[in-house]
Amino acid sequence: MYLEIRDLHKSFGSGDSRCEVLRGISCGIEKGHICVLLGPSGSGKSTLLNIIGGIETADSGSIGIGGQKIAAMSQRELSLYRRKHLGYVFQSYNLIPNLTVKENIEVGAYLADKPLPTEDILKTLGLWEHRDKVPSQLSGGQQQRTAIGRAIIKNPDILLCDEPTGALDYKTSKEILDLIERVNKKYGNTVILVTHNDAIKRMADRVIRLRDGAIRSDEENTEKLGAMQLDW
């Protein structure tokens, strides 16, 4: 397994208000796979994603990526780990508001030793005409595509997507999912996609369902569909 998670525990708060969000999560994901983390609100899927991304730390358990243990890393090492291995896409895009589309993507390119060509990415994502616009001049879909561009330009080993279509309409959502799928195919990145939309599981190689901080099911999808074939 490329990504191995072992007995992960995480809780927030203390005393009476203590809430255990992850209760002993263990799973693994193959390199180059698309893995969908499914679950209702509060199931712990975003927390799990954030721990994989090194944004939050687990109370116990371990995460290994390509043999590297995250738990033992200092803040600086975590920074380097994110820089080297991860790309992040959020529901709320989190673009730098005062940078243009091209510059936002270049912010990602700066971190990589060998970034993908910016112009190729802009064209692949359909952002070439919008490259000199700032985020506030873009639609939600265009902003999300920019966020994907920023994440993939450094050709990360793992692309972490937290509800990437949560703020988008049906058509745009499918376009974004299609984009993620194409990126996965073209560059071979491992994609972990958090969603509460059950239909999206059909584009995944692997589907992990969470409820109340525990894995309800962890199965391979043998009848994988293309993103544009999805319907909900």
Place this chain on the structure above:
Amino acid sequence: MKNPLSRRLLRELRQDIGKYIALFLFLTLTTGFISGFLVADGSMVRAYDESFEKYNIESGHFILEDKLPDETRAKLEAAGVSVHELFYKEATLDNENTVRIFKNRSEVNRADVLDGCLPESEGEIAADRLYLENNGLTIGDELAGLKITGAVALSDYSALFKNNTDMMLDANKFCVAVVTPETFDEIDENIHLCYAWLNNDKTLSDEQCRDKSDELGEILAADCGISDIVERSENQAISFTGEDMGSDKAMMTTLLYVVIVILGFVFAITTRSTIEQESGTVGTLLASGYTRGELIRHYMAMPVIVTLIAAVIGNVLGYTVFKDVCAGMYYHSYSLPTYVTVWNAEAFVKTTLVPCVLIALTVYLVLWRVMRLPVQSFLRHDLRVRKKQFVPRLKAGSITERFRKRVILQNRSAYITLFIGILFANILLLFGLIMPPVLDNFKTEVLETKFADYQYILKTPTLTENESAEPFCLASLEYDDEEISVYGIKADSKYADFSYLPAHRDNILVSEGFLEKYGLSAGDKITLHEKYGEREYTFNVFGTADYAAGLAVFMDKASFNENFDLDMRFFNGYFSNERLTDLDPEAVSTVITEHDLTVIADQLNDSMGFMFPLMCGFSLALYMLLVYLLSKMIIEKNAQSISMLKILGYTPREISSLYNSATAIAVGVSLIVTIPISALIMKWLFYYYMHEMSGWVSFYIAPWIWPAMLGLGAAAYFIVHLIQTKRLGKIPLAQALKNME
């Protein structure tokens, strides 16, 4: 029902406590100091104004060569004045200081006893309080061989001008004092026959008072030999203090308002930034039915409350702590009588109401502009006032360079405020830094260009055996109401080292200060006129004389004697590097020493010296406050992006190089651009001030001041930079995960 939003104010205060504490402290100290200054100034001005009646200050005085004949006195009294003897003797101390000694005064120009008592017995003296302080003398010590019984303020010497024509008062080397009539008679010095007059009609206007003085002058000129006649408004020893206090007040009030407007913009920009961060909430509140006015009032509340509290506490400090500090400043410069603190409504309005109104107005204007936007703009987090957004293309440079440029463009209003603030802070800093070198430079130039160690001014031509003495002629004329010394110097003078002294009677050399002050140059014609007479003299400016001690013109001695219709052998002064001990003291009018030439620099340094480091400290504090608050705002405004950059894998150092370096560039550019601008403004202000004064001191910026200003600015920025880097490091990664919608 009370607006529930008001409950949020305390939370807002807690959340942004650093900003509010910094602004509060700065506002409190600024308003406190200026309130204290205005209160002290108002109280002092009142004490000064009341002193004319309280101490029966003269309407003028004249000095005669012989005692006033009874018939002339009768003529003067018939002209509507009463005449009072104000004879004095001058004792020169071992340290060359001069003590001008009067008899105890009971009728005119009475003394205010600040400490101790007036002399009652022989061998006692009460002397000027400021001189005693400056020379470390106390009651019981000796002065001019007499025992000091009290520290007094003579009402006709609130500014210790030895001669009315002096450029500056001299509270270090010149003193006035009173003794009993018996002691006065025993002092073995020349008596100066000074008479003060009081106008019987107290309602005369200033112009009528001057006319009266002219009338008395004509009566006296007809009967006696007059050495001097000075009307009260022209007497610097009386009028200088009042005029100076008035100008200080205007300067301090302007300083306060400029600081308040700058801080108003800081409040406005940071509040606007808060609205940007909370735009979703603002939009929701507007959509829920809150009016724009309610929200503007809500966001204005904290700036106005903080200003109001700071102004009130500042005023309390002003009336208690700072009033004494500021009164001490005046007492350190002038020999003022005792003052009583008076309630100053003007100071209250200027330091409490006006700052609140200025802050409220500045914040309101900025908020009104943003709050006019439609509700949807807030809900979409799009608070651009101009809908057609212009995004400049930045092609050149790496992404980090362009990133910094974008940060600067994004925060241009903050950086413009920073630029204006830094410009203002630099003007204050420059003032604090340049004055000591300006005064030192003046002293150096004066000493380098002085003709001789001693200039003896004679009443009548008197011969000396001393071979170092060289005779010269001196007259005093006026140009634009300013006294100009006219020298007639021997063509082969061994003291005045002019490369060429024109021989033609109409051609003169003019001192650099004179040329600079009145914008004259070689080839111009100038007309000088007599102070009391009507005769005018027109000369051609032939060249520049290297002489810094005063405003003067120079001509060949023969030309001088010809121009003034004097015998060719006439002279009325000696240059000498040695004391001329064989001169009859009765024949000597004045001896000008090095100290007399540099007294302006010494006195300015003495009375204002402590202000210079204070100005430097204040300007650096203002500078740091502005950089701190605006860079803090920029970091907070971009917290989401900074958090995202951390998630992407940027190190704190890289992030700091993007955001803090943008501020560093803005600060650096502001510093580099504003330093020469502030020098130009300071030069203009300096010349404006010098034009108001008699004499001239050249503007001079010591070479070390440029790097010092840059260094101080950079050091101050570096401290703020460290704080902001720490702040940047504290922004959590999870910030980006918060749903800003």
